[in-house]
Amino acid sequence: FPNQYTEEEARKLGLVGWVKNTSQGTVTGQVQGPEDKVNAMKSWLSKVGSPSSRIDRTNFSNEKEISKLDFSGFSTRY
Numbered sequence: 001f002p003n004q005y006t007e008e009e010a011r012k013l014g015l016v017g018w019v020k021n022t023s024q025g026t027v028t029g030q031v032q033g034p035e036d037k038v039n040a041m042k043s044w045l046s047k048v049g050s051p052s053s054r055i056d057r058t059n060f061s062n063e064k065e066i067s068k069l070d071f072s073g074f075s076t077r078y
Helices: 003-013 035-047
Strands: 016-021 027-032 074-076
Touching: 003 016, 003 027, 003 035, 003 074, 027 035
Parallel strands: 016 074
Antiparallel strands: 016 027
């Protein structure tokens, strides 16, 4: 399942949040953590991704500073 690679990458970076495949064949999710780690994850999502994925474009939105994390880990949602 492709999202396991995203989960692994996020955990490696110490990020929390979630990822989900949409019915349109895209992936959506939320990532939280230190800004430099989030930027590293955004770079990975834009350039690398999971082995079977094809990245046409990435769109990051709703970025903001938070005082505490909303998640305790990183998971795949269904």
